[in-house]
Amino acid sequence: MTGGARLEVEHLVKSFSGRRALDDVSFDLQGSRSVGYLGPNGAGKTTTLKLLVGLLRPSGGRVAIDGFDPQVDRKRALERVGALIETPEPYPQFTGREVIEYAGGFRGVGSADLRDRIAHLQEALELPPLDQKVGRLSKGQRQRVVIAATLVADPPILLLDEPTSGLDPAERVRIRTLLLQLKKDHLILMSSHLLNEVTELCDEVIFLNQGKVVLRDSVEHLSARLTVRQVEVEFAEPVRPDQLSPLTALVHRFESMNERRYRLSFDGRDESRIRILQLCQGVAPVLSYAGAGSALEDVYMQLMTEPTIGGRETRAPPPPPPPPPLPDP
């Protein structure tokens, strides 16, 4: 369905009153995939999305949607894009149905298609009663109506700026379920602060800090390299902390959850993880042994405190130092 969907960002620069909000940002996304756009507040995520849909003009560089520059041919550039930027507030005196029809009208959705699409979206998003004026809806309900309007023409490219912001947990689950379906045949660029959500929804992530891309990598790759810097081990019987002394060469932090469960922090290397398991089994029978924490959280914290880590394109943070030599089992 995406049929050559492509987002190009080339050496993008945006300055506000002399301050660089974006500094030489480049990426090129194609095909059906979901890409998380991450960074702290003020990193330039929303600015990038606004530049992509022509709400802002670049100070340098260019963007293109399927080859069309929104500054040059806004209509052609946006007809294949559904964008949810910030918290849009459509005409408050319109009903939910009218808000969706308004977007459908500009996107050439015929009345028969429109009825079908609204029915489909009403089910998928559990929309509030559509004859109610949007000004009277709750923030979450309004957000879902706007998402429905964004999706009414089923555009192959979706630009979503914190799409679940302001939604309650049940509403988030609905949106996530829908996005999981959409990413199969859409190109999605999504900014979010919810790292678990990004891990679940996205195939790839781009980290932005202080207006620069500091890392771009696949979630799978990051997970493989970084997920397990902590493991949780559950013993079959109570274990005293001093019994774990054989692990001290590999584990730099022991956290007792209870007398049988411990969280162990280590260097993240697979060899170390295997060796820790072996050593634990030497202490007491092990009931469970699993990674703890999130790859993205690890990377995020690392990048935000050390913004020079990583590179412009497809680079992961440097590998941790090698573990100390393993004692013979």
Place this chain on the structure above:
Amino acid sequence: MMAGARAPEDLDQFLVAARFEVRSYVRTYRFYGIVGLCALASLIASAYLLDVGSAGVRAEWGTLPEFLAAWTGYSGTLAVLSAALLGGDAISAEFGTPAGYFSLVQPVRRSTLLLGRFLAAFLVSAGAVSIFFFTIVALGALLFGGVVGATAVAYGLVLLLQLAFLGLVFLLSAAFRRPTIGIIVIVLLLYLVFPIANLALESAHIESWFLLSYAEGAISQAFVTSPHITEVGAGRGNATLTLTIYTPSLAQGAGIMVGYFVAGVGGALALFSHKEVSG
């Protein structure tokens, strides 16, 4: 299915923009305020003139053209208010509220959006002003027993004046970021700055051909041709002030209105097309 479908032609999108804007207007208190004001003005004029009666009206205004020249001129006052209230935030709302994050990400040229909204504002405001205009025409017909052909010309000028006011209002709306400020500035400009500038220029014996309030005078000219220049003295003794009142010809008035309309809409298009949504 719809994925990747092309957006409709500009004309279709223009009609979508106009249709939804009209729908939006008729659900606001402003709309009912303007229509109510025009209806109230019509009602007061009707009550007063019917109370004076045919003989009294003929004694005061002489002929039907003179009556219409005097009374239809008030349409301009209502045109200013309806233009300011209906068009004052037509563009600024996109930049001063989160509305722009919804409408400006649709695949529609901003020029199409603006022109559609302009059409909607024109239809609604012209409709409201027409209530008053045709009430006066009907009263003229009742009290004088007929209509004059110049009524169509005068109505055309009222509509042109409405276009001109809206052009100016849209330009100012595109220039301001906060809708409320935009409306206040527009009302002050049209009700205060223009009339004061007009008076100052008359006292300095300068023809204010560049002011829209000056062009309003052309509506009366459709019915009664007044001299282009009239000297009027005011005050007593050494404090006498001589005003030179200039009256525009039909062509001059229409030209000024067209100028304001073209410059206003052109300026609004330029500003709206290039303005960033950075809030």
